[in-house]
Amino acid sequence: MFADRATIYVRSGKGGDGHVSFHREKFVANGGPDGGDGGRGGDVIFQVDEGLNTLTDFRHIRKYRAMDGEPGGKRNCRGKDGEDIIIKVPAGTVIKEEASGKVITDMSGDNTRVVLLKGGKGGNGNQHYATSTMQVPKYAQPGQPAQELNLLLELKVIADVGLVGFPNVGKSTFLSRVSNARPKIANYHFTTLNPNLGVVDVEGAKGFVIADIPGLIEGASEGIGLGHEFLRHIERTKVIIHIVDAAGSEGRDPIEDIYAINKELNAYNADIANRPQVIAANKMDMIYEGEDDIIQKLKAEFEPQGIEVFPISAVSGKGIRELLYKVENMLDNLDEAPIIFEQEYFPEEMLDESLPFTVVYDEEEDEYVVEGPRIEKMLGYTNIDSEKGFTFFQKFLKESGVLEQLEELGIKEGDTVRMYGLAFDYYK
Numbered sequence: 322m323f324a325d326r327a328t329i330y331v332r333s334g335k336g337g338d339g340h341v342s343f344h345r346e347k348f349v350a351n352g353g354p355d356g357g358d359g360g361r362g363g364d365v366i367f368q369v370d371e372g373l374n375t376l377t378d379f380r381h382i383r384k385y386r387a388m389d390g391e392p393g394g395k396r397n398c399r400g401k402d403g404e405d406i407i408i409k410v411p412a413g414t415v416i417k418e419e420a421s422g423k424v425i426t427d428m429s430g431d432n433t434r435v436v437l438l439k440g441g442k443g444g445n446g447n448q449h450y451a452t453s454t455m456q457v458p459k460y461a462q463p464g465q466p467a468q469e470l471n472l473l474l475e476l477k478v479i480a481d482v483g484l485v486g487f488p489n490v491g492k493s494t495f496l497s498r499v500s501n502a503r504p505k506i507a508n509y510h511f512t513t514l515n516p517n518l519g520v521v522d523v524e525g526a527k528g529f530v531i532a533d534i535p536g537l538i539e540g541a542s543e544g545i546g547l548g549h550e551f552l553r554h555i556e557r558t559k560v561i562i563h564i565v566d567a568a569g570s571e572g573r574d575p576i577e578d579i580y581a582i583n584k585e586l587n588a589y590n591a592d593i594a595n596r597p598q599v600i601a602a603n604k605m606d607m608i609y610e611g612e613d614d615i616i617q618k619l620k621a622e623f624e625p626q627g628i629e630v631f632p633i634s635a636v637s638g639k640g641i642r643e644l645l646y647k648v649e650n651m652l653d654n655l656d657e658a659p660i661i662f663e664q665e666y667f668p669e670e671m672l673d674e675s676l677p678f679t680v681v682y683d684e685e686e687d688e689y690v691v692e693g694p695r696i697e698k699m700l701g702y703t704n705i706d707s708e709k710g711f712t713f714f715q716k717f718l719k720e721s722g723v724l725e726q727l728e729e730l731g732i733k734e735g736d737t738v739r740m741y742g743l744a745f746d747y748y749k
Contacts, residue, residue, distance in 0.1 A: 325476040325553065327379035328419055334362025334403030336441030336464025337390035339449075343457065344396070354457065356393055356447040359464040360400035362440025363387030367416060367426070369433040370409035376476050387438075390464055393446045403440055413479040413557070415662050419471040423666035429479060429557075430659050438668055441465030442697075465698060468668060475553060479659070480518055480532035481652055483558035485586070487578050490566045491603040493517065495635040496533045499645060523649045532558065556590065557660045560597050560651050562644070567602035567615050567632065575602065575615060576622055597651050598628050601644055606634040667713055680726040688737040688744070689727055696723075696740055705743075 337359025344352025365387055388403035410416075414428045416437065426435045444462035451458055484492045500519025517533040534555050555561070563582065565575035579600065587594035600623055602616055619630045629647065633640035678693030705714045718724050727738065727747065738745045 325376060327376045327474045328383070329379055329472050329474065330384045330469070331365045331406075331408070331438060331472060332384075332386045332469040333365050333438040333467050334387040334440040335389040335467040336360070336362045336443040337392040337400035337403075338463045339444035339446040339461030340393035340395065340398075340400075341447045341459060341461045342395040351457075354447040354451050355395060355397050356461050357395070357398040357400065358393045358446050358449075359443030359462075360390030360392075360402040361443050362390045362464065362467055363403035363405040364436045364440050365438040365468075366405055366407045367414075367428060367435045367437050368407050368409050369412045369414075369428050371412065373409060373411040375411065376414070376474055379474060387440055387467075389467070390440065390443045392464075393443070393461070397446070397448060400443055402443075405440075410474065411476055413477050415475045415477055417473040417475065418666045419473045421666060422473065424662045424664055425472070425666045425668065426664060427662040429661050432661070438468040438470065441467055470668060477556050477662075478518065478532050478534075478554040479530070479557055481529040481558065482521075482531040482560045482562060482648055483555045484531065484533045484562050484564055485555065485582055486564035487566075487573065487582065489571065490564050490578075491635045492533045492564050495564060495601065495603065495633075495641075496531065498635055498638060499641060500531055521645060523645050527649075529649065529652055531562075534558075555586070555593055558593075558596070559655050559660070560599070560648055561586075561593075562601050562648065563598055563628075564601045564603050565619075566604050567619070568604040568607035569615070570604060570607060575619060579623070597655070599644065599647060599651070600628055600630045602630055602632045603635050605632045605639060606637050678721070678723070680723060680730065682730050683739075686739075688739050689730065689732055689747070691723055691727075691738060691740045695721070700741060700743065 339359050340356035342354070342356045344355045346352060365385065385406055385408055387406040390403045391400035393400045410428055412429060412433075416425045416428065416435075417423060418425055425437065426432065428435070442465045444464045447458045447461045449462075450460065484496065486492050496517055496519050500521045519531050519533075520528060521531050522528045532554065563579055565578050566573060567575055569575065583594055600619060602619055605616075608615075616630065616632050623630060631640055631644040631647065633644055635641070678691065678695045680689065680691050682688075683690050699714075699717055705711045732738070732747050734748050736747045738747050
């Protein structure tokens with residue numbers, strides 16, 4: 322069975338604790354603090370592996386943990402960083418937060434490597450806390466905690482064109498004729514289990530990737546049979562080729578079939594149902610000359626709706642050339658950008674809102690200082706160099722009440738705000 326869905330647990334590494342110790346040496350009576358810093362916890366990294374095409378491996382291993390950072394030691398010895406864990410997935414894998422179903426990242430296009438969860442920062446050793454008034458600090462900073470998530474992985478096939486149609490209408494035969502794909506072909510009344518991908522080379526054009534989306538049945542959008550698993554693969558396609566058995570070799574009405582499958586597509590995702598379609602009226606080799614009334618009926622029914630009908634024979638190849646050039650032309654007139662699912666869930670938002678923070682004005686330095694466990698944790702998990710990370714950072718400052726407290730202290734535009742090692746100019 323084709324594995325296109327999996328649930329796994331991931332955890333980044335905890336930061337190592339800072340160490341409390343004092344320099345001790347012969348003839349040195351009272352050495353200063355020399356507790357080393359803890360090491361950084363390992364990250365959880367997802368990476369695309371072009372050699373993978375299923376999520377089968379995740380059926381056997383469901384828990385993935387990065388290594389914790391080691392605690393600091395004496396004599397300013399820094400703890401060793403925890404080892405990252407790299408989880409390899411096939412291209413087209415969408416990673417979601419399991420409980421909400423919201424997208425965290427889509428491993429498609431240029432997005433081939435993502436640090437999903439950052440390891441906790443190592444804590445400072447007591448050497449950092451020595452001051453003129455506190456020369457023997459007997460405390461150190463604990464390492465930041467690990468992050469953990471339950472994830473839902475979904476593989477959504479990446480193809481420009483999707484083939485849809487009821488089982489046994491000739492999709493596999495069509496795919497084997499027009500592309501380099503070699504699907505198993507037989508008289509199956511249930512359905513192909515695996516989405517088969519092939520590259521179509523069109524003479525004088527750039528060609529495209531085509532996928533035989535496994536056969537749909539009525540009720541697929543409600544999860545009947547293997548509906549959801551199959552419909553998932555069509556979400557990225559830009560053009561749909563709807564293959565029907567024009568010969569009615571199994572007593573089916575092609576017009577009713579098209580409406581039935583479009584109804585399932587619309588119920589699952591209306592956006593998919595509204596994508597450009599063409600109809601491939603297959604098995605014309607089984608229709609005797611003069612008995613092709615069904616083609617005229619299909620044209621009369623669907624061409625006024627903007628859906629062209631092409632009579633073809635996947636067995637003999639008749640009419641296929643014209644169909645492929647039409648599809649190539651449709652793709653040329655569409656946006657070339659691949660369909661990428663936008664991020665909806667940000668792991669940074671897992672911050673514990675009960676953690677405290679302080680906002681004060683430092684007269685000596687003439688700057689506003691924001692600090693506390695909650696601020697430190699937020700900065701540790703957020704990449705503020707990225708646009709999305711900085712947007713989250715701004716949202717955090719507003720929603721947590723930091724901006725409100727700064728304004729209560731009388732901050733003005735251009736004033737400096739310091740958060741640990743970072744300094745910002747304040748502007749409304």
